[in-house]
Amino acid sequence: MKYYKLHLIRHGLTQGNMEGLYIGSGTDLPLCPEGRHDLHSLQNQFRYPAVPLVFSSPLRRATETAQLLYPDAKLVVLDDLREMAFGKFENQPLKTLVQNPEFAAWMDPTSHAVPEGAEDRVAFYRRTGELLMKLFEYQFKTHTEEAACITHGGVIMSMLAQHALPQRRPEDWMTDPGCGYSVRCDAEMYMRDHLAEAFDVVPYGYLDAAKPV
Numbered sequence: 001m002k003y004y005k006l007h008l009i010r011h012g013l014t015q016g017n018m019e020g021l022y023i024g025s026g027t028d029l030p031l032c033p034e035g036r037h038d039l040h041s042l043q044n045q046f047r048y049p050a051v052p053l054v055f056s057s058p059l060r061r062a063t064e065t066a067q068l069l070y071p072d073a074k075l076v077v078l079d080d081l082r083e084m085a086f087g088k089f090e091n092q093p094l095k096t097l098v099q100n101p102e103f104a105a106w107m108d109p110t111s112h113a114v115p116e117g118a119e120d121r122v123a124f125y126r127r128t129g130e131l132l133m134k135l136f137e138y139q140f141k142t143h144t145e146e147a148a149c150i151t152h153g154g155v156i157m158s159m160l161a162q163h164a165l166p167q168r169r170p171e172d173w174m175t176d177p178g179c180g181y182s183v184r185c186d187a188e189m190y191m192r193d194h195l196a197e198a199f200d201v202v203p204y205g206y207l208d209a210a211k212p213v
Contacts, residue, residue, distance in 0.1 A: 087118030
């Protein structure tokens with residue numbers, strides 16, 4: 001049985017993250033100095049898997065993370081790896097948004113509300129769900145046994161909630177900046193089930209360090 005591996009990694013910190021702002025694809029922020037420092041620290045303390053190919057969201061915080069972690073890898077930028085567009089809620093403080101009834105309605109998974117300028121949740125769910133299998137399909141066709149994908153927290157949660165084993169809710173796939181999950185898939189899993197197995201946390205060693213003593 002031949003597995004193909006894909007390492008899904010959330011981008012590093014931005015100033016918006018530091019300030020508690022709600023940042024989606026409508027705000028193209030670079031990494032902040034703290035974000036770069038934290039990524040270097042993760043590299044020094046733990047190990048990111050070596051890969052020849054990196055898929056990336058087109059947003060600067062993702063491409064800069066990809067270039068920092070994998071400067072020698074081939075970079076493939078895919079628009080569908082972008083974060084959800086938050087429309088009128090973009091770039092606003094989360095502590096204010098949680099008090100907004102319209103925002104609460106949008107967060108309700110049973111709601112069909114779409115704020116002005118935002119991406120429909122169903123469309124986002126479909127886009128990100130299909131994408132994980134497309135990345136593996138590309139690896140199969142190019143015989144790329146191992147690759148990384150630098151994207152956003154919401155994208156990772158959506159992809160894994162739909163197509164990863166063990167099955168978990170989206171919020172259970174949350175991950176810290178610069179961290180993520182390693183998943184693997186073989187031809188049979190792809191053809192029969194359209195599923196991938198999550199088998200580790202990246203960077204390697206981070207999960208053990210994060211466990212309480």
